[in-house]
Amino acid sequence: MNSASPNPALPLDPCTNSLACYIRYAIFDQRITSSLFEREQSENAPNSEQIPGGREAKVRVSCFQENLSKGLSIVGRAVSSRSTLPVLGNILLEAKDDQLRLAATNLEIGVNCWIGARIEDEGAITVPARLLTEFVNSLPPEKIEMELSVRTQTLHLRCGKFDVNVKGIDAQEFPVIPTVDNGDGPEETAEALEGRTIALETAGLTKMIDQVVFAAATDESRPTLTGVEVTFAKERLSLAATDGYRLSVRSIEVDEAFTDALSVVVPARHLSELGRIIGDAEDEKPVQVTVTQARNQILFRVWGKGGETRGTFHQVDLVSQLIADRFPDYRAIIPKSHSTRTVVGTDAFLQAVRVAQLFARDNANIVRLKIEPNGDGGVGNLHLTANSAEMGNSKNELDAMVEGDDLEIDFDVRYLIAVLSQIDEEQVVLETTQSNRPGTIRPLGLGDEEFLHVVMPMHPPR
Secondary structure, three states: OOOOOOOOOOOOOOOOOOHHHHHHHHHOOHHHHHHHHHHHHHHOOOOOOEEOOOEEOEEEEEEEHHHHHHHHHHHHHHOOOOOOOHHHHEEEEEEEOOEEEEEEEOOOEEEEEEEEOEEOOOEEEEEEHHHHHHHHHOOOOOEEEEEEEOOOOEEEEEEOOEEEEEEOEOHHHOOOOOOOOOOOOOOOOOOOHHHOOEEEOOOOHHHHHHHHHOOOOOOOOOHHHHEEEEEEEEEEEEEEEEOOOEEEEEEEEEEEEEEEEEEEEEEHHHHHHHHHHHOOEOOOOOEEEEEOOOOOEEEEEEEEOOOOOOOOOOEEEEEEEOOOOOOOOHHHHOOOOOOEEEEEEHHHHHHHHHHHHHHHOOOOOEEEEEEEEEEEOOEEEEEEEEEEOOOEEEEEEEEEEEEEOOEEEEEEHHHHHHHHOOOOOOEEEEEEOOOOOOEEEEEOOOOOOOEEEEEOOOOOOO
């Protein structure tokens, strides 16, 4: 395959003679890309096919199998599986500054991951993501030696008794993935966006994401609802997601105070990827967040454990396109009052709805909750019933603390399982008003401003 010719350095007008140039400007904000783009042309210019003495130019790198496998698993989910551009099905490998950078993008999300490696010569190539990942994962936990042939664009990998050659595509055809320079990262980059970078404590951030993203819509016909509203206001970070049938809101205090609120809508699946990466991050270093001045991208920097530990990474930069549409005003649908308040054990409630699901799935996933106060110090019962015309029925009774009126209300059993699975506290509070009005669920001890889930009731089929 012929490699694309280098683009002119720092063009002021969009390129018209290079597909690679078009991709760069189509995927990422021009204000970020332009300085990176100029640097890329000088740093990543094609290597000479021959070096003095007539020998072929080659790049040699070695790293541990566990580290390469970890890096590939991080960037692999950003690989495009349906693009008409072959290079988007590849992973970029760049050897530079005693680190190996792995990168992938599908033009909506881009991920850079740096892992420890021994670099003898600097260079880059892109190779098929699936082939490389499956091969590396099949290797023993030993050192992998890699050698890139510049002339043939072939990556030679050797580990133990395994020896393969993988055909690649010139790295210059790979889109530039923006990053943010704060003085301690491996990349120089454009200005700090929005005037500053926001630092978030790593501990608990993964759980916060998990407690929200499941409520986002998966129907692409409503793009705004496939995202999560991320809001920085005063001294709080809030995440909110809704698919029109349920709403999940999570909020925490942050160290920085924001005089002007900042809200953006991030694709839920991209936040899920961030949460997965944070699970392997260094807890003592905060996650750094930057929003572009145009508010069309958000960048997250995550620090890994690195060091001598195998199966770790040094740093990950994840950049995501933002959803341009305005997020709906979800606060208007949060109930302001309730007529019945039920407190029940989280594990017992979750177990009961999972049993009910076995029968509810044949009846529109409907589970009926019958709430009964006994009038004796708030002690009452919560009954769960699910029916299937062909399979039978399920009836479960739970002890609960009930205040207020009797009530029967139907919910989608899947929605109850989803939210209860994300609550670690021992007890949950269910607040309801009428059988045709939404109910709210939250962990006991947390206020509405910290974690709140709203779920719409179901109506049995006639």
